[in-house]
Amino acid sequence: MFTISHAQSKMFADLSADWNPMHVDPEAARRVQFGDTVVHGIHALLAALNAMCSNISQPAWRIVALKANFVGPIFQGSSLNIEIKRAQENEYRIALLANGKTVQQIQFSIESTETGAAILQKVEYSQALPDHLSITDALSFNYSAMAPWNVNQARALMPALSAAVPDYQIAALLATTHVVGMKCPGIDSVFTGLQVKFLTPTTSPTLSFSACTTSTDERFNSVALLIKSDSFEARIDGLFREKPVAQPAYEVVKRQVERTAFHTVKALVVGGSRGLGELAVKLLAAGGAQVDFTFARGDKDARRILSELQADGARAACFGFDVTDVSTEQFARLACDYSHIFYFPSPQIGRNDGPFDLKKFHRFSQCYVDGMVNLLNHAARVRQKGSALRVVLPSSVFVTEGKKGFAEYIAAKAAAESCLLQICAKQSNWHAVISRLPAMATDQTAGAASADDVETLAHMTDFVRSAVEG
Incomplete structure (x- = not known):
């Protein structure tokens, strides 16, 4: 069992450059869909992978492919547990439970790799507020940037995972929450799922990536995004949540x-x-x-x-x-x-x-x-x-x-x-x-x-x- 505290969420916000108020500002969060601050979906996913590292015999491994569905919100301080099933030799399924209820379903495959992967340079962003996009704006969304990365913060938040998995794979997942929480949908975002395929690694993968919208559906306020780099390709599903209701002046x-x-x-x-x-x-x-x-x-x-x-x-x-x-x-x-x-x-x-x-x-x-x-x-x-x-x-x-x-x-x-x-x-x-x-x-x-x-x-x-x- 483990928990993710408000302080850990703030540290993850700095690591991932995703300062969406629903994760870090209790006063702002009380007015949005969930009524209180919630854990970043990617933070919970990485914490689940960190918790299950002892179940993998290889000291060093890389993710080949990963799929996750974010079923429900995770409130900070909730009691979290994981249920692990080994589908095949190098394929795993994880159910992440918060207070006994399934909140994430994760499937991934791995392969052994050598230790001592390339060291990534620090990439930090200045704290900012998320962009305010409408679903119409999302149709033309295009964005290029560097994946956020700070090795010391990563080691502090997920020591077992960061010791086993190449840094660029964690950074790639951080890039997905940065895009969703800060860029598109941005301020009114809900991250509902992703599929990531890691490409054949180069000797020195870079942190640069590009992101764009592949489709929107106004009936469900949903958006699909594609993020690509030289080391991974991620397809993301997200929602535009209801905007907070402001009372008349x-x-x-x-x-x-x-x-x-x-x-x-x-x-x-x-x-x-x-x-x-x-x-x-x-x-x-x-x-x-x-x-x-x-x-x-x-x-x-x-x-x-x-x-x-x-x-x-x-x-x-x-x-x-x-x-x-x-x-x-x-x-x-x-x-x-x-x-x-x-x-x-x-x-x-x-x-x-x-x-x-x-x-x-x-x-x-x-x-x-x-x-x-x-x-x-x-x-x-x-x-x-x-x-x-x-x-x-x-x-x-x-x-x-x-x-x-x-x-x-x-x-x-x-x-x-x-x-x-x-x-x-x-x-x-x-x-x-x-x-x-x-x-x-x-x-x-x-x-x-x-x-x-x-x-x-x-x-x-x-x-x-x-x-x-x-």
Whole structure:
């Protein structure tokens, strides 16, 4: 068993010159498809090969051909295991499992070689952001460069593999992730698979290569690439993932409500740095409310929103607050003297078409139920007895209508509704406001959303008005 940490992913990003934010920037990654930073597919592949080196008797060998399918994302810190099958004498199949689920399928053949292969010169790139290509742009993609290489970093990340395999073969695989993650598709890339054929080695293979698009398919947002050099030929499959959903700017939101519509409101918006929580913050501020909002990981997003609001004279503040953290320190600074508490935090929402997953349910419940209960129990302790409070819980139409693949999410949302009703029933002058909202355009639900950004803003305007006014 082994793991790949965030620190190792950052080291691999430097080695491969693939600094796509989905691998190295937790705050940016939370807004994209997987909701958190994930391991580079090629990093995981090389780590799997490194882990299985003890199963190969030859001290030095070269890869003849390799095929890999990247079945699912690998979150940093996941428990990784490999299952090895020897198809023929020099042919192997590896299944890479993350937390017990297959995430990569790798097939490769090898042949013995001599030690002491040619030493490659260091090739390093300055850190940069990936290119922003559309699938239309990809049709004309052409790129020539040198494969990134740093022997010391390679030895540190994959010591057994780099001792056995010629450096140019590792560098060739590094070139594939550099192209996909930084060039095409670039910022919105998902690497789904590759086939590599290593050519008869020259006495001194070079690191120069060329890359181009061979086909695209707009129905599936897919792209096929070809990378060629004097030592290898790689065919790559990739996808353009959904772009992160940006909520409307404050200038747009202000048009939805009168300047004094909520001027008597003092609101706490928990989870207000993105998505529907971000919209609620902007709507409340636009209507004259005094708004405090929290973030768990989205410090940059929160500061950006706060800057927008304060530039317009809105009464707003933000602070870090993690609903899964039960430490007394973060509650100590929370006075809870609010007229309204809006509760928006959420872990990553994703489909599960398999059996009911208790771990997934517990992760949802920790946020939707435990976090809310801990917050409201604290509020009950520190607030003036009998003071009025409206607790606003945005729930989901999935609770009543159902949605295939979201059983754990639905169960946790239903539990949160029930808990809120029971808590408010125990407190004098507390009122629960529960709204089962449709799937709307956010970075969490963009793929399943039934509403576009205009409809989302209209829905949220009605939601906030109803929550405030009753």
